């Protein structure tokens with residue numbers, strides 16, 4: 277019975293279901309976010325949308341947003357503006373591999389925040405964009 281309740285709670289977090297290791301990663305981001313701001317309660321997909329769609333003068337003095345490479349429809353392929361390589365869709369609903377490996381996710385969030393914002397994202401910002409991507 278307890279297990280059923282637990283599963284129900286976790287699934288209600290977002291439309292898409294995260295695997296165990298990604299859930300642990302999100303939990304660790306929450307702990308970090310809370311330690312940086314005691315008023316923190318949960319991540320916000322709408323804040324994540326702002327982070328994802330806002331343009332900034334980023335790498336190589338280019339005006340970039342996360343959409344510059346991933347596109348505005350996350351269920352479709354993107355294209356890397358620097359290398360011109362095709363990127364698989366970010367939306368877990370369209371790409372079963374997306375948001376399954378915390379190592380990959382951490383690596384790319386670190387790089388991609390630097391590309392767009394010229395700095396690493398905070399735990400709150402990373403959680404917000406992940407919540408946003410999960411709604412796609």
Ligand code: HEC
Nearest residue numbers: 341342345356357374375376380381384388389391392405
């Ligand atoms: C310069 C191009 C570029 C920009 C800008 C960019 N990304 Fe990416 N992103 C990539 C590439 C390349 C990958 C790796 C794709 C692959 O090989 O699966 C990636 C992967 C990711 C992944 C990992 C998906 C997974 O589970 O494997 C996340 C999350 C992500 N990006 C989020 C973001 C966010 C948030 C931003 C804005 C802060 C952003 N990206 C901006 C190029 C970009």
